[in-house]
Amino acid sequence: MDINKDDQLIKASELVRTSRVGVHSHIRGLGLTDELDPRPVSNGLVGQLRARKAAGYIVRMVKDGKVTGRAVLLAGQPGTGKTAIAMAIAKEMGEGTPATLMSASEIFSPEMSTAEALTQAIRRSVGIRIKEETEIIEGEVVEVTIERPATTSGAKAGRLTLKTTEMETIYDLGGKMIESIIKENIAAGDIITIDKATGRIAKLGRSFTRARDYDAQGAQTRFIQTPEGELQKRKEVTHMVSLHDIDVINSRQQGFLALFSGDTGEIKQEIRDQINQKVAEWKEEGKAEIVPGILFIDEVHMLTIECFAFLNRALESDNAPIVIMATNRGITKIRGTNELSPHGMPMDLLDRTLIIMTEPYSEADIKQILQIRCEEEDASVTEEALNALAELAKSTSLRYVMQLIMVAKVLCRRRKATEINTEDISRSYRLFSDERRSEEWLNRLSDQFLFHHGTNGQLNLAAGDSASVSQGGEPMSVI
C-alpha cells in the first residue's frame, strides 16, 4: 500500500509505529489458562505464579458479578510486581467493567476532603449499563457531497445519500453533521449509523461490495453486509457510564463539561441520594444494570486512619466495587495514630481483606523480565549484556536496572551499533547512580550538605566549602 503525500511516495512498510513505552506497558493480562493456571511467562508477566492465580480468582469473581464490596491486599517487597499484577487485573476486566487505578496520595488535595475524594473514586469504579431504545438511521453511504462556501464565513452545505438493500434516500446536511462527516472521514462504501437524537455518527465498517478495494483500506478494515429494510429504525443500545459520571452531569454547579476538564469539585450528598434512587428505579424497570468494578489503591499505607475507617464502611454498601490495595510496608504505624499494625493498616480492615503475597524474584525471572522490557523498548541486547543487567539487579533493584536499558540504548546508538553490549551497561551504570550509591555518597559527604540528618539522626545545618565532587566517587569521564 502506498500513501501519496505531497507528491512523495511513502511506503507503508517504512512508516514507524510510534507509541509511548510506560513502565507497565509490557503487561497485557494475567497470562492464565482457562482453568486459571498461570503460564510461567505470558502476557508480559513472569513468575509470581501464586499471586497471579489468586488474582485470576478475583477477576473471575468480579466478572461473574457474584461478589461486591470485597477488599484485596497485594503485599510484598518493593519491585515484586504488585502494581504490575493490578494492571494485569484491570486489563483482564476488559471494557465492560470499570476499573479505577490510583495512588493513595491522590486522595489528599486542598480542593476536596478525603471522604469526598474516596467517594468519587468508589463511584468511578461502579458502572451503570443503561439500555435504551433510540431512533437511528443506518445504511451504506452512496455519496457524500460537501459544498464549501466561497467565503470563510459562509455556512457549509452538503448532502448524504444512504441506501439499504431495499431503499435509497438523500439527506440534507447541517453544519455540525458536515463536521462529523469530515472528522470521521466518511466516504462512499462506508456503513454508518446516525443517532437521530444526538446526531452522533458512527462508522460500523465498509460494505462487502467494496471488498475489492481492499488494498486501499488497510488490514484492519471491517467488511459488513449492506443493512436490510428501512433506513430509519429503532434499536436498543447500551451505554456504560460510571455512577460518578452521572453525579457530575447532574450536579448543577459542575455540569457535564467538568467531565472533560476533570475538575469536578465536591458533589452534594443530596444529589448522590437522588441518583442512587433513580438508578434503583431504572434497575427495577429493567432499564439499567449495576456493574461493580474494581478500585485499585497503590501505596495504601499512605491513607490515614480516617480514610481506612471510611473505606471499611463503604465496602458494606450493596454496590461497592472490589477494592484492591497494594503496599510494600512491614509492621509500621497507621498514619494518624501511634498504633503499629501489619502493613500500616488497621486490624479491622485487614481482617476482612484477602491478602495476596508477592515474593522476591529468582535471577532467572529477573532475566526474563529484563528480556521482555528490552523487547518492549525495542532494544536489542547481547546475551552477555542481559546477564550483566540481571546480575546488577541483584545488587541494586529491578526498577533501577530497567531504567538503565533506555540509557544503554542511547549510548549504543551513539557508537552506531545495533546491539547493547556490556560496555554500554557499565557506562550507564556509571552515569546514573542507584539508591544505595546515592546514600553512600551522601553519608561520605555529610558535612557538605545542608540539613543532613545522617544515619545517626544528627542534623548538620552548615554546608561545607567544597562541592566539586564526582558522583559515586568515580570520575565522570564516561563518554
Ligand SMILES: Nc1ncnc2c1ncn2[C@@H]1O[C@H](COP(=O)(O)OP(=O)(O)OP(=O)(O)O)[C@@H](O)[C@H]1O
Ligand atoms: N512478574 C513480572 N512480570 C513482568 N514485569 C514485572 C513483573 N513484576 C514486576 N514487573 C515490572 O517491574 C517493575 C516494578 O514492578 P512493580 O512496580 O509492579 O512493583 P511493586 O511491587 O508495585 O513495587 P513497589 O512496592 O515499590 O510499588 C515494573 O515495571 C513492572 O511492570
